[in-house]
Amino acid sequence: MRHRAWNRAPLDTKRRYFELIRQGASGAAASQHVGVSFSCGSLWFIDAGSVTFIDKPINSRYLTQDDRIEVADGLAAGEPVKSIAARIGKSYQTVYREIARNGRPDGRYQPWHAHGQAHLRRRRPRPPRVSSDEELCAVIAGQLAKHWSPAQISRWLRRRWPQRTDWHLCHETIYDAVYRGLIVAQSQQTLRTGRCYRHRRGRGRTREGALKQCTNLKSIHSRPAAAQARNQVGHWEGDFLVGAFQRSAVATLVDRKTRHTLLVAIRGRHSAKNVADALVEIFDQLPPALRRTLTWDQGNEMFQHERIETHSGLRIYFADPHSPWQRPTNENTNGLLRQYFPKGTNFHQVTSERLREVASELNDRPRVCLEDRTPTQLMARWKPQRVTT
Numbered sequence: 001m002r003h004r005a006w007n008r009a010p011l012d013t014k015r016r017y018f019e020l021i022r023q024g025a026s027g028a029a030a031s032q033h034v035g036v037s038f039s040c041g042s043l044w045f046i047d048a049g050s051v052t053f054i055d056k057p058i059n060s061r062y063l064t065q066d067d068r069i070e071v072a073d074g075l076a077a078g079e080p081v082k083s084i085a086a087r088i089g090k091s092y093q094t095v096y097r098e099i100a101r102n103g104r105p106d107g108r109y110q111p112w113h114a115h116g117q118a119h120l121r122r123r124r125p126r127p128p129r130v131s132s133d134e135e136l137c138a139v140i141a142g143q144l145a146k147h148w149s150p151a152q153i154s155r156w157l158r159r160r161w162p163q164r165t166d167w168h169l170c171h172e173t174i175y176d177a178v179y180r181g182l183i184v185a186q187s188q189q190t191l192r193t194g195r196c197y198r199h200r201r202g203r204g205r206t207r208e209g210a211l212k213q214c215t216n217l218k219s220i221h222s223r224p225a226a227a228q229a230r231n232q233v234g235h236w237e238g239d240f241l242v243g244a245f246q247r248s249a250v251a252t253l254v255d256r257k258t259r260h261t262l263l264v265a266i267r268g269r270h271s272a273k274n275v276a277d278a279l280v281e282i283f284d285q286l287p288p289a290l291r292r293t294l295t296w297d298q299g300n301e302m303f304q305h306e307r308i309e310t311h312s313g314l315r316i317y318f319a320d321p322h323s324p325w326q327r328p329t330n331e332n333t334n335g336l337l338r339q340y341f342p343k344g345t346n347f348h349q350v351t352s353e354r355l356r357e358v359a360s361e362l363n364d365r366p367r368v369c370l371e372d373r374t375p376t377q378l379m380a381r382w383k384p385q386r387v388t389t
Helices: 011-022 027-034 038-047 065-076 081-088 092-102 111-121 134-145 150-160 171-179 225-229 272-284 305-312 328-337 352-363
Strands: 235-242 249-255 261-266 293-296 315-318
Touching: 011 027, 011 038, 011 065, 011 111, 027 038, 038 111, 065 081, 065 092, 065 111, 081 092, 092 111, 134 150, 134 171, 150 171, 235 328, 249 272, 249 328, 261 272, 261 352, 272 305, 305 315, 328 352
Parallel strands: 235 293, 293 315
Antiparallel strands: 235 249, 249 261
């Protein structure tokens, strides 16, 4: 009885055999399932270059095993490469490269061999750099302990060690190392958000707020051009960090040009009178050149804004309702401060010394918007007094 040669089996049979192999089936089980002998399947296996991986779907821009079978069939039929490429939906340059790279040494193009060679050539995942460099881990952990952001650390590594290119990490690499636990957290607040995983971004909720009892408001749209352009010091943005049960608060003031931050304790309830008293006191300690404008949101705590203007020399402007993006510097700063003062903090228990420490640490951070200078450096010529109360 004449037997069929091992390489004369129907193409669908071979395809099913290799699908089973790449799904993890043994050679004997795959051969039995498709109806061929174990020796026949073994010859297919050897001719394909020993299939040693489980096939998984990858990006559609890569050739699949079925695409490579179509290429092999087209070449066997003498079909032009451009026609083969059009049929599988790839460019003809891709098909030419595939034939040149993954063909057998004898010139044949065997689709299963080509698929295995493509897998072997695929870039292997590299171990994270920080996992193999304990010194780098320690350096990054030390800066995180100072509450530096990964972006600030990334730029600092390049400035501090310009010749050590293996230490030039992007900020996403540092984030990933923290999330994976490769950099040991020195506290629960290693990252400013306190998160241990990547958080999906989204817009927060806005609260109802309007200065209902106040008149003579000056809109942010009438604010001087110098304040908008950030080319002059003394233009401030302000808001509150509210404590537990909204019973305590700290006023945050940020200069738009230098990003210099002042933290103002509000002793007692954050009523309009207490807020006005605290702001008048803090601005009285600044030189006139640093008292130009103040931008706030429309809240009832600024009911006495005219009194603040009279005693401090400031001109106070108000953002549109529900428009926190009109005070971006202050909003960003408040987000940074939440690392030090999480929601639920009782600010009546926070001392003035602690507020000064936090403001000083924040002002000593290099900022990318300041070309990696610090707010303290930019405010050095003014030599402001310690004005946190």
